[in-house]
Amino acid sequence: MSTVLGLYNYWIVVLLMMIGFYIVIGYDNLIKKLIGLSLFQTAVFVLYISMGSLHDATAPILMEGGALYAHPLPHVLILTAIVVGVATTALGLALVVRIHEAYGTIEEDVIMAAEAASRPPPETPRG
């Protein structure tokens, strides 16, 4: 039982990731898809951040009396990944704005139906 509870940070990661992934797959609303994608990425941030932490450890700064300190590298790495995540979300939202201008909706199934309707009929075979 203690191993199950002791690894609670990983359970949070898995749960967050699966919720995000489900939203990406299961919803037609493009904004909701982006929210799901963001959650999915955030789960990985938590994975990296919890990887570097130790019990009773201080921040990795030079100071008196701090013997144990958290590993700073995963935190620095994930700072980069957070920037990437922000850029992805911003670009995705910009695309959704353009999609809304072009199609008048942000529901994927409605857009697909509109595309299917506007597609020219298949070529008739030559006689």
Added chain:
Amino acid sequence: MSGTWLAHLPALLVMMPLMAAPLCVLLRRPLLAWAVYQLTTGVGLLLSIALLLQVIEVGVVRYAIGGWAPPVGIEYRIDALNALVLVIVSGMAALLAPYARASVAREIDADRAYLFYALLLLCQCGLLGIAATGDAFNLFVFLEISSLSAYALIAMGRHRRALMAAFEYLVMGTIGGTFLLIGIGLMYMMTGTLNMADLAERLPAVMHTRTIEAALAFIVVGASLKLALVPLHAWLPGAYGEAPSVVSAFLAATATKVAVYVLARFLFTVFGIGFAFGTLPLGDILMLLSVAAMLYGAVAAIFADDLKRVLAWSSVGQIGYIVLGLSLATFDGLTASALHLFNHALIKGGLFAMAGLLMLQVGGTRMADLAGLARRLPGLFVLLLIGGLGLVGVPLTAGFVSKWALAQALIAEAQWLPLIAMLVSSLLALVYVGRMIEIAWFREPPEDAPAATPTPLAMTLTAWTLVAVSLWVAVDSGPLLGLAQAAATAALGVTP
């Protein structure tokens, strides 16, 4: 002082487009931005060739960024495999530069053209960075640089479908990139290092833990998403089919190839052949999926009704050939993969460039627009013919050289079923190429068809150069074969 200057080649190659991109944004004028693009990519091609020559001479070129010694600092590590990929990316960017000027002037609004060039440079920087770096996390960062710029570039397509295609690619690409990030994180947890060479040394000690097995799974799935291996290919036909002509040609020739490189680098260099193919049945899984890709891509290409979509589906199939070579995990298989990587980049780049010409001259790229091409625009028809035969793998084309190498590698391993699948897939390729040729040769153009608009010489020259190089490679395949063998040697990490 040329000696010291040459020592900085790996960093220069990646940093130059990164620096040139904001310059494009500052200059704003389309012509100036294009000039920057042309200059940067031209110099980049020369640098990448110089680097390749260096690698051939000394074996492995290592470069510590900022003077921080690896494994603490980020290291660029170039062997024959990356050098080949670097030349493909730089070469495609440089060859497409003259093409881009006229194509962008027709397809992109003039007030956004400078952004287009800036994004192309960023995408090139990302792809070069992925290939050059020897640091796993750095690879992820460059992967996202190239992907983010690619999403924006695809969204610049003429039709509103391009927006949805870009959005789909964004969602799937981000999931793929994040999977790679998880895999890299899990490896870091177990080994405490991000340097690939260092990882390769430390991984064997913790190899048989669940964590590393999970890391391998995440990285293979992430890379497969990026290289559009069936069944993770759904983003590719839309993305390449709807993107502006320059972007289709550039991405089809480079982006998936770089992703294949990522897969090969992790499987062979980082995890090692014994773990990836010995303890886990990865060879069988990849082989099954690549066979599915070869057949499914070719069948879907037969039923597509737009030339660019046919080419994109054909890419899905051709990627199958490349991964099939990898899945053998033998020297011959990897050589064949490296060969096909190069040849397919040339052929598909040339064909997408041809599709861009068709777009400008006839006004569309639907299959119906091909009607009567042989008489209206014989030059384009010859391009389509040579490129198409290259896809099928007819002797005397580049496609034949690599498919022959792959067939021999399969025979050496007694893999008869994939060999048969490969032959069937080539026959299916004959069907979709034959369909294009048939429409272009036999069918009459519509009566009310407007006269074809003449295109600038530079664009035609680019398409012809790509096709001509692919023919030259087929006739004189010795040097390329030597290079592919060197790449396979570098990937397998054994000296012959």
